[in-house]
Structures are given as C-alpha cells and as structure tokens.
Amino acid sequence: MLKTFAKSYQRLVPDSPIYSKYDGTCKVCGKDYYKGELISPFFDHNYNFWRHTACYQLFFLTLQYGSDCNGCKEELGPKTYGYWSKHNGIWCSPCGEKLFPNVSVAYSQFQKHNNFIRRNRKGRRYGK
Numbered sequence: 001m002l003k004t005f006a007k008s009y010q011r012l013v014p015d016s017p018i019y020s021k022y023d024g025t026c027k028v029c030g031k032d033y034y035k036g037e038l039i040s041p042f043f044d045h046n047y048n049f050w051r052h053t054a055c056y057q058l059f060f061l062t063l064q065y066g067s068d069c070n071g072c073k074e075e076l077g078p079k080t081y082g083y084w085s086k087h088n089g090i091w092c093s094p095c096g097e098k099l100f101p102n103v104s105v106a107y108s109q110f111q112k113h114n115n116f117i118r119r120n121r122k123g124r125r126y127g128k
C-alpha cells in the first residue's frame, strides 16, 4: 500500500503544506496521519514520502538566502550553515540541534550513505 502511494506521488512537491487526501504514516514520527491533516513532503532520495507538517525533516546546508532563525530569531546571512525543513523555515545550528531527536536530519554524508545502500540493493526499487 505504501509502495503504491510512494510511486504515484514521487514527483509531487507542493509549495506549502497540503491537506492529505488519504490516511498514511509520517516518515518522521512513525505515527499515522489522517485524511484532512496538514502534511509536507519527506524526501528520501528520489522519492517523496509524507510527514506531519509539524514533524520536521531537517537538512543541514548552506543557506542560499538570508532568513531569520525560527528559534532565536537571529538573522542568518546567506552562505551560512543552517538547518532547513521544507515548509517550516530555517534554524541556526544551536537552535536546530535543540530540535533533536524528534526530527529527521539529513547531512551530505547521509546522501552518500543512501547511494551506497542503493548500489547494494540493485534491482530492488520502490514502486515495483
């Protein structure tokens, strides 16, 4: 069921949280969300899953644009490192780390690690 769901929605990345049309499972907290709840994408390699909009999936990255931290409201300039979660905004490193461990975090190493896993899983793909 989840596999079918992932396949049909893998390219859909909405610009803001959406109201779910289906029941499903949040990839961050592992709990269910229900039809009508606000959900946001959860990125897993080339596939998008869903999470409660309030369950952040943080990415540690270099910010393209300056923005205020959701935690301390300090302004973070462009080209500084911070945590970003689609639809949720950004956090400076200390504030982002305060959100642990109730969030899912992706570092660049995580991406490499995923590639590695994928290579070793040849032939097995979601949606088959």
Ligand SMILES: [Zn+2]
Residues within 6 Å of the ligand: 026, 027, 028, 029, 030, 031, 051, 052, 054, 055
């Ligand atoms: Zn959740």
Ligand SMILES: [Zn+2]
Residues within 6 Å of the ligand: 069, 070, 071, 072, 073, 074, 091, 092, 093, 094, 095, 096
């Ligand atoms: Zn902060």
